[in-house]
Amino acid sequence: MQKYFIDSHLHFDFYPQNDHKSIKQNMQEHNIFAAIIPAIHINNFLTIQKISQKNPAYFYPAYGLHPCFLEARNIQENLSYLDDFLAHNQAIAIGECGLDFYSDIDADLQIKVFLSHIELSNKYKLPLIIHTRKSLEKILQILEKKSPHNFVIHNFSGSDIQLKKIFDLDGFIGIGRSSVYAKALRLQKQLANIPTNRYLLETDAPKDIKTQYSENNPLFIQQVANNLSKIRAVKIEQIVEENIRNSEIFFQHSFT
Ligand SMILES: [Zn+2]
Numbered sequence: 430m431q432k433y434f435i436d437s438h439l440h441f442d443f444y445p446q447n448d449h450k451s452i453k454q455n456m457q458e459h460n461i462f463a464a465i466i467p468a469i470h471i472n473n474f475l476t477i478q479k480i481s482q483k484n485p486a487y488f489y490p491a492y493g494l495h496p497c498f499l500e501a502r503n504i505q506e507n508l509s510y511l512d513d514f515l516a517h518n519q520a521i522a523i524g525e526c527g528l529d530f531y532s533d534i535d536a537d538l539q540i541k542v543f544l545s546h547i548e549l550s551n552k553y554k555l556p557l558i559i560h561t562r563k564s565l566e567k568i569l570q571i572l573e574k575k576s577p578h579n580f581v582i583h584n585f586s587g588s589d590i591q592l593k594k595i596f597d598l599d600g601f602i603g604i605g606r607s608s609v610y611a612k613a614l615r616l617q618k619q620l621a622n623i624p625t626n627r628y629l630l631e632t633d634a635p636k637d638i639k640t641q642y643s644e645n646n647p648l649f650i651q652q653v654a655n656n657l658s659k660i661r662a663v664k665i666e667q668i669v670e671e672n673i674r675n676s677e678i679f680f681q682h683s684f685t
Pocket residue numbers: 438440467525633638
């Protein structure tokens with residue numbers, strides 16, 4: 430297997446367990462040599478842990494509470510469970526967490542939980558994988574006051590000013606499927622001049638929650654990379670190298 434693509438955001442645990450082996454094999458045949466699996470709820474922590482333990486140096490776990498799946502009644506319990514889980518288990522990042530003002534989960538609750546994730550990020554010195562929908566302004570306001578160990582705005586979409594703010598805060602952006610859409614003109618323009626050390630490639634497969642795009646799969650990482658190389662008019666090898674280097678810096682881990 431050629432060491433080519435790292436997917437920084439793949440919900441591999443969403444696939445039926447019976448398909449795991451064949452999907453991984455297919456990924457390897459397409460030169461995808463590592464992927465980060467972010468959790469969305471405490472209910473999938475153990476599944477993700479099992480997948481990463483079964484596939485060491487291939488799948489890497491991140492644990493967190495996704496804003497769309499918060500349960501107001503159990504929030505304190507779930508946060509303590511997360512804290513305890515991070516204290517006793519290997520993780521490469523914390524997430525996915527963040528704010529989603531499109532969902533009907535109470536905004537104050539989301540903010541409170543997001544702030545807890547920032548604290549955990551500093552406590553365990555792990556980077557944050559941040560989900561945002563209709564909430565980037567608020568996220569940036571929070572990050573300006575309280576900085577996590579490190580962070581990536583997963584599946585970035587926003588204004589030039591917001592993008593600059595992310596980089597001013599030393600953050601990363603996740604470049605995913607939405608960068609490929611024909612209508613994503615603003616994003617494509619931004620990507621043409623993106624700093625080479627500030628991005629991670631991702632698919633968010635099997636589903637892009639934000640766009641409800643349902644035909645996503647892990648192999649689309651190639652399309653995302655090819656598209657970026659076209660936008661920037663550089664060779665695909667350069668994108669591959671940058672993505673590996675950026676992932677190693679962001680996740681503080683040597684994948685190669
Ligand atoms: Zn996700």
